[in-house]
Amino acid sequence: VIRIAIDAMGGDHAPAAPVAGAAMARAALAEDILIQLVGQTAVVEAELERQGVGRDGLEIVEAPEVIGMAEKPVEAIRSKRNSSIALGLALQKAGKSDAFISAGNTGAVMAAATLVLRLYPGFERPAIGVPFPTADHPVLVLDAGANVDCKSQELVGFAHLGTHYARDVLGRPEPVVGLLSIGEEPEKGNAAVKEAHRLLAADPVLRFCGNVEGRDILMGRCEHGVIDVVVCDGFTGNILLKFYESVGKLLRTLVGKELPPEMQQSEGMRRIAHFLDYARFGGAPLLGVRGVCIIAHGRSSPEALASGIRVAAEAARHHLVQHMNSEFAPEAAAS
């Protein structure tokens, strides 16, 4: 049985959205999946009842405390040891769960994942991997957040993490990694990127296609072929991610202003909007921690959270953690 813990108290629409997402995922996924709703039992039970959701394949794990969306992450994690975030991750650490997903306070989830699951050697913070919708197939961009000033070695680490994730979760047998830069030539880029290029090109394990540019991401390919993973520092990645989010918003504004209502609501327009909505990929993995932890957007819909549960289940089913252990912590893998 694959056990996926979901933060029932986290996100702008909790507990309704996580509970509805869990119900949707249970209906859609294979029968060997158990979804663990982590939160205040009374609240979760009331919500299950309100939505008319049965208990089959669902389990409630009591967590008396709740971390608010606006609380300071590290303080909140230190002071609320029985929060849904802390206990959801502790479950995994204790071997009682295979993955954790939360739409709650992102900083708190990152801090807790670091404290509870711990990082592999060589990583200072978890890397946030974000699947970008492209013309072709989603491309995993990392780091999209936490590692602001990156040394070249960290960029190489992201390439390895992304390769595991793309293989086990995105179903790419031999993931191709590109290094985000401002030109294809190895000598283009800032100091860390130029050094990372050298290290990546010499890496015996990776399939490195060289530098990729801003324009290559959404095409899903560079001139050497398909790209599966794009590596960058968390400063660049975060700016790019938020910029991409706002593109969707700008388009909605333009469509609302320029197109007649019947065109706005046409089937084709809906497909385009769906295509650009990366919530459908179900959240972003925190990579570099010894476990599976998916952060979902605070505004996640039940569909997005169900999709996140599916992603977490893929990670567990394809032994992502074992594969990462065997590369990054061989002593743990052997024990």
Next chain:
Amino acid sequence: VIRIAIDAMGGDHAPAAPVAGAAMARAALAEDILIQLVGQTAVVEAELERQGVGRDGLEIVEAPEVIGMAEKPVEAIRSKRNSSIALGLALQKAGKSDAFISAGNTGAVMAAATLVLRLYPGFERPAIGVPFPTADHPVLVLDAGANVDCKSQELVGFAHLGTHYARDVLGRPEPVVGLLSIGEEPEKGNAAVKEAHRLLAADPVLRFCGNVEGRDILMGRCEHGVIDVVVCDGFTGNILLKFYESVGKLLRTLVGKELPPEMQQSEGMRRIAHFLDYARFGGAPLLGVRGVCIIAHGRSSPEALASGIRVAAEAARHHLVQHMNSEFAPEAAAS
């Protein structure tokens, strides 16, 4: 009379596009403008004749050599001293022209602008300013290219350059500058950005609104109000610019795939496509050089080049160079 030199030999569609753009600009702009077509006289004359363009308000400036789009910039500038790029800029240096615009080899234009016009003290390379179309008004993002590893002082310099440009060319009386980062708080960002925030906040001249995020650019505003200028290092800016270019391409792909032909060709769709096409802003200024130099996309249409000529004329009409001189090179301004 305002004299605008255009590289008649530069760009993928030269000489046809620059000649047609010059003719369009001459027809559209005030009568006190002289457009100087810099290139091989015989070629330019033949093109004028082919297009049936009269000579009023146009002048041909002979430049026997041509720098190809794929030539190595610095080598090309060193070996071809009589290229249209070098001579077009030399004209301005000699006081015989007020601005230069080229759709040719961008690297060569940058190298030539640096060599011929020279930089103000404190700048190591020209900063490329790119007006991004937003929901509200174009926002000038700089640097979008050349300054890859930026110190905080350079970011502050960009803020000053962008302020002059936004005031004199974009018509914003009191331009508001944002610093691109990954959160609004002053302590968010990489090392250079955090230090730049401190310097910008203490700057007595600028209207600094603090950090802005990737999502704020396309909205044209942050939580403190409108943004006119966004400052970032050339690595981040270049990646963002190319990413934005590819958004337009992705949308065209999606629209072509998902919408029926009559919807694709509707008036509203055309307005949306026009909105997202930043070629309509007529190129990107090279800032930090002692003069006006606009680089246009290699694929620029006649419309885009005419728009670039208009932008160059605005810069000249509003005394951009004199204003920059008085800030960055007071001895030159006084002489």
